[in-house]
Amino acid sequence: MREGWDEDYNTVLPETMTAAAFDAAEQYPDKRLFIHYIQPHYPFIVDNSELFDNEQAFLKPDEAGSWHQLMTGELTASRNDVWRAYRDNLSRTLPHVNELLDGLEGKSVVSSDHGNMVGERAYPFPIREWGHPRGIYTEQLVKIPWLVIQGERREIVSQPPLDEHEETDDDIVADRLEQLGYV
DSSP states (O other), X not given: OOOXXXXXXXXXXXXXXXXXXXXXXXXXXXXXXXXXXXXXXXXXXXXXXXXXXXXXXXXXXXOOOHHHHHHHTSSOOOHHHHHHHHHHHHHHHHHHHXXXXXXXXXXXXXEOSOOXXXXXXXXXXXXXXXXXXXXOOOHHHHOOOEEEEXXXXXXXXXXXXXXXXXXXXXXXHHHHHHHTTOO
């Protein structure tokens, strides 16, 4: 299994995820696949440098925790700029999702694990929220897409779980979770 982590962007790029998904589909033709693209999660892949060109710019790929820094005012960016980066990040990913859907046989579902707050007020709190803070259940966070791509369901074969796994350095895991804004 390939590593997949992009050191320049501190994330897994969508094209890497698509290639890994095709590999998994080939290796496990009789299994259901759960493919999780990091995008549109932070860190955003922003190739448009003029979008955020000041020292306090939001979403530089080497700065973790930007959602929290926006909430506290440590970083400044307009909601429009953040939405633009979010949409650009999603737009960069969707062609890879389409490629995967076109290349997989059978029924598929495209969804999300959560939404994001982009400066909206989190009732009843009089503060603006950013990202997906824990313990907050606003419509922006819990209303997610659910797109069903019709097709013949593949026959799934049940097998006992494999008792093999690769060891991953705990420091690498902690660093990557921090880069993705979870720590």
